[in-house]
Amino acid sequence: MNLSLSDEQEFLREAARGALSRVKTFEPTREALDGKPDALPDLWPTAKEAGWPGLLIDEQQGGAGLDAFDAMLVLGECGRVLAPIALLGHLPATAILNDAPAGASLLEDLATGERRAAYLPVSPPDDISDAWSVDPRSGLQRGDAPSAVADGAGARVSGQLAFVPDAPGADVLVGVALLDGKPVGVAIDGNADGVTIEPTTRYDATRSLGHVTLSDAPATVLDAPEESLASAWLLAQALIAAESLGSVETALDVSVEYAKERHTFGRAIGSYQAVKHSLTEVLRQLDNGRSLLYYAGWARRGGPDEFALAASAARSVAGRALDNAARTMISVHGGIGATWEHDAPLYFRRAQLSRRLLGGTAHATDRVAGELLTQADAA
Amino acid sequence: MDLDDTQEQAAYRAQVRSWLDEHKSEAPVLEGPDAIKDEAAVLAARRAWQGKLAEGGLAGVTWPKDFGGQGLGPIEQVISNQEIAKAKVPGILDAIGVGMLGPTIIAHGTDEQKTRYLGAMLHGDEVWCQLFSEPAAGSDLAAVQTRARLQDDGSWRISGQKVWTTNAQFASYGLLLARTDADVPKHKGLTMFIVPIDAPGVTVRGLRQISGEAEFNEVFFDDLAVDASAVVGGVGNGWGTALTTLMFERVTIGLGSEGLGYNSTRFAQAIATDAAARRDPEVRHQLGEIASEMLAVRFTGYRTLTALQKGQVPGPESGLAKITIVSGAIKAGDLIADVLGPDALDEDSQWAYMISFLPGLKSAGGTEEILRNTIGERVLGLPPAPRLDKGIPFSELRSKEKTAA
Numbered sequence: 162m163n164l165s166l167s168d169e170q171e172f173l174r175e176a177a178r179g180a181l182s183r184v185k186t187f188e189p190t191r192e193a194l195d196g197k198p199d200a201l202p203d204l205w206p207t208a209k210e211a212g213w214p215g216l217l218i219d220e221q222q223g224g225a226g227l228d229a230f231d232a233m234l235v236l237g238e239c240g241r242v243l244a245p246i247a248l249l250g251h252l253p254a255t256a257i258l259n260d261a262p263a264g265a266s267l268l269e270d271l272a273t274g275e276r277r278a279a280y281l282p283v284s285p286p287d288d289i290s291d292a293w294s295v296d297p298r299s300g301l302q303r304g305d306a307p308s309a310v311a312d313g314a315g316a317r318v319s320g321q322l323a324f325v326p327d328a329p330g331a332d333v334l335v336g337v338a339l340l341d342g343k344p345v346g347v348a349i350d351g352n353a354d355g356v357t358i359e360p361t362t363r364y365d366a367t368r369s370l371g372h373v374t375l376s377d378a379p380a381t382v383l384d385a386p387e388e389s390l391a392s393a394w395l396l397a398q399a400l401i402a403a404e405s406l407g408s409v410e411t412a413l414d415v416s417v418e419y420a421k422e423r424h425t426f427g428r429a430i431g432s433y434q435a436v437k438h439s440l441t442e443v444l445r446q447l448d449n450g451r452s453l454l455y456y457a458g459w460a461r462r463g464g465p466d467e468f469a470l471a472a473s474a475a476r477s478v479a480g481r482a483l484d485n486a487a488r489t490m491i492s493v494h495g496g497i498g499a500t501w502e503h504d505a506p507l508y509f510r511r512a513q514l515s516r517r518l519l520g521g522t523a524h525a526t527d528r529v530a531g532e533l534l535t536q537a538d539a540a
Numbered sequence: 541m542d543l544d545d546t547q548e549q550a551a552y553r554a555q556v557r558s559w560l561d562e563h564k565s566e567a568p569v570l571e572g573p574d575a576i577k578d579e580a581a582v583l584a585a586r587r588a589w590q591g592k593l594a595e596g597g598l599a600g601v602t603w604p605k606d607f608g609g610q611g612l613g614p615i616e617q618v619i620s621n622q623e624i625a626k627a628k629v630p631g632i633l634d635a636i637g638v639g640m641l642g643p644t645i646i647a648h649g650t651d652e653q654k655t656r657y658l659g660a661m662l663h664g665d666e667v668w669c670q671l672f673s674e675p676a677a678g679s680d681l682a683a684v685q686t687r688a689r690l691q692d693d694g695s696w697r698i699s700g701q702k703v704w705t706t707n708a709q710f711a712s713y714g715l716l717l718a719r720t721d722a723d724v725p726k727h728k729g730l731t732m733f734i735v736p737i738d739a740p741g742v743t744v745r746g747l748r749q750i751s752g753e754a755e756f757n758e759v760f761f762d763d764l765a766v767d768a769s770a771v772v773g774g775v776g777n778g779w780g781t782a783l784t785t786l787m788f789e790r791v792t793i794g795l796g797s798e799g800l801g802y803n804s805t806r807f808a809q810a811i812a813t814d815a816a817a818r819r820d821p822e823v824r825h826q827l828g829e830i831a832s833e834m835l836a837v838r839f840t841g842y843r844t845l846t847a848l849q850k851g852q853v854p855g856p857e858s859g860l861a862k863i864t865i866v867s868g869a870i871k872a873g874d875l876i877a878d879v880l881g882p883d884a885l886d887e888d889s890q891w892a893y894m895i896s897f898l899p900g901l902k903s904a905g906g907t908e909e910i911l912r913n914t915i916g917e918r919v920l921g922l923p924p925a926p927r928l929d930k931g932i933p934f935s936e937l938r939s940k941e942k943t944a945a
Contacts, residue, residue, distance in 0.1 A: 162549075162615060163542055164839065164846045170541075230541060289819060417920050432923040434909070437916035444920060445860045449836035456839045459543055474832035481829075526828035527821070533808035533831050534818050540809060 193366035215272030230458025233403035240407025250327025254278035261383035281336025285391035328371030346383030446482035480522030590664030637668030648773035730778030804831035
């Protein structure tokens with residue numbers, strides 16, 4: 162039993178914190194929200210320099226050969242400063258490719274970050290539906306997974322995916338398509354004919370999103386096992402959970418500092434139970450989320466049968482934690498917390514959008530129930 | 541990061557398992573059609589079983605060898621507990637004594653006290669109870685009013701009332717926190733005593749709760765006489781001694797939080813029996829939220845264990861797990877009753893029992909409100925609320941409180 166960080170993991174985290182401390186993120190984000198998207202720093206060179214693009218790629222393929230928990234540590238640091246960085250799309254894509262010998266030729270450039278990948282999120286079946294499905298543009302009805310038809314050694318893929326993280330500018334799109342009704346991994350050149358990526362942002366300027374339309378787009382069929390395709394979706398859940406909890410950490414720190422300094426009626430506001438208890442609630446949710454990151458980090462390799470449960474539970478708790486942390490941050494700061502000058506609204510915006518991406522927090526919560534109900538049947 | 545045993549731990553687990561294989565047929569049967577019904581017989585059987593577990597080295601694992609323990613770490617105690625649970629045999633009867641009170645005596649007691657009491661405690665020959673809380677001193681434990689007065693011959697006379705005392709109805713001894721000096725501020729005038737429970741001057745009365753059952757007792761002291769040798773940790777040092785017990789309480793809770801039976805698997809099984817409920821989006825959403833938090837607590841326990849292995853002591857933040865467990869189980873009970881309907885509230889139902897037990901559990905080991913204060917101050921570093929009792933002699937507190945009101 163050992164649920165602590167190794168020296169290497171401590172170093173990875175500290176290095177990430179150091180690298181991200183040298184870039185400005187909050188002020189440019191406000192400018193971007195004011196209609197100047199170019200104000201956002203390009204953090205991909207920072208990621209390249211730190212070796213993050215290759216985190217989940219085997220060493221013999223040029224990567225760092227690390228695991229989900231290490232990637233979660235880096236995403237947590239990105240979340241702390243609301244860094245606009247394209248790892249949420251890139252890392253699950255590389256995880257699929259790394260499991261597919263047919264994708265090996267792509268890995269070297271993706272490991273160094275010379276080229277960037279984006280994951281096309283397709284959710285695996287659950288206890289109620291045996292369909293692979295995608296996030297819809299709007300509403301509750303999930304869409305059909307992309308379909309593929311064989312074309313020589315490869316395939317041609319058609320389908321629509323909405324709000325794909327980090328899709329704009331991606332060199333390679335990696336996801337899942339149904340070939341003769343069976344899920345297969347596919348890698349598609351981002352600039353190929355038949356690929357349309359409509360860049361979009363919503364509410365949180367730090368998130369680069371794209372609506373992806375595939376019309377007979379030429380694809381490499383990846384020989385990754387089906388578990389790997391499902392695992393990529395779950396990895397994305399775990400990564401966004403880690404990123405969210407990183408944001409909770411700084412939101413809590415800032416709120417606690419303010420509660421110590423700001424006085425009313427002759428006392429620091431943090432001495433009032435109402436304020437103290439609401440901040441303790443943020444800590445409680447953060448601590449629960451952290452424990453589930455360990456669970457998910459262990460399960461991907463150590464207990465793959467539990468990865469769906471672990472990653473979904475982490476996502477569920479982290480989503481609620483971030484929403485509550487952002488709202489508490491605003492209320493602890495009083496009126497100033499709701500103004501444009503303050504950073505609290507940026508956390509709030511991050512919380513509202515994050516909880517609706519990649520299936521949304523509610524979808525993950527439902528999967529937790531589904532996994533446990535299935536386990537109960539087996540017992 | 542891994543959840544696997546080290547080689548040494550695996551060897552220890554194998555040793556525990558083989559002992560259990562050999563001896564589990566001797567364990568008392570407490571559930572099912574063959575269960576022992578008579579209460580006195582249950583008690584006798586559980587005492588005897590605790591004795592066997594102690595002889596086999598499965599109880600008091602962290603106790604020093606000199607006092608009958610194994611001199612091992614908390615991880616080995618957890619391994620032992622896990623294997624006992626897997627073998628589906630009862631654990632020890634006196635978890636409070638062996639887990640919290642014995643370690644307090646080991647830390648603060650005299651050699652005579654250790655020799656006299658520890659062996660009998662570990663083997664279940666003498667069960668112990670914890671006499672800390674009072675009707676007006678729970679979360680604010682240092683406000684205890686039970687009075688111990690020094691006699692001319694050096695002995696003590698104790699009068700007062702304790703409450704929420706588990707196992708007092710069959711305990712031989714208790715560890716009692718009493719006020720020995722009311723003219724100093726409240727944390728300073730306290731002393732810890734070992735008291736006999738079956739002595740004249742001690743009355744134990746069952747305290748029935750919402751379920752109708754009496755899991756706890758009230759214990760009344762009416763001029764109970766004890767020798768000077770009953771003092772643990774020195775006169776006036778009772779608060780420090782009590783903090784040791786409370787630290788071991790946190791360790792016990794941190795290591796065995798799921799032992800209460802409040803876990804996601806059990807709750808999911810209750811929902812899974814109903815075909816409509818398991819497809820109902822609202823039921824699934826609630827189950828998913830509750831279960832996610834309960835799962836988190838399991839891994840918080842593993843994190844605590846990792847810290848203990850490295851020689852760290854769990855701090856007040858472990859109270860967060862207790863808040864999560866209790867609030868999660870309350871929500872789960874409500875959801876299960878929604879699904880099963882009035883049948884969940886049948887007096888014989890496990891769910892009725894759980895639903896009845898939880899409102900009180902919210903205040904056990906410090907109310908949730910006080911826990912949140914402590915965590916806010918000691919973990920987050922938030923300033924304390926102004927206090928009216930700092931530096932004031934205990935005897936003057938009541939009049940101060942009245943003036944302030």
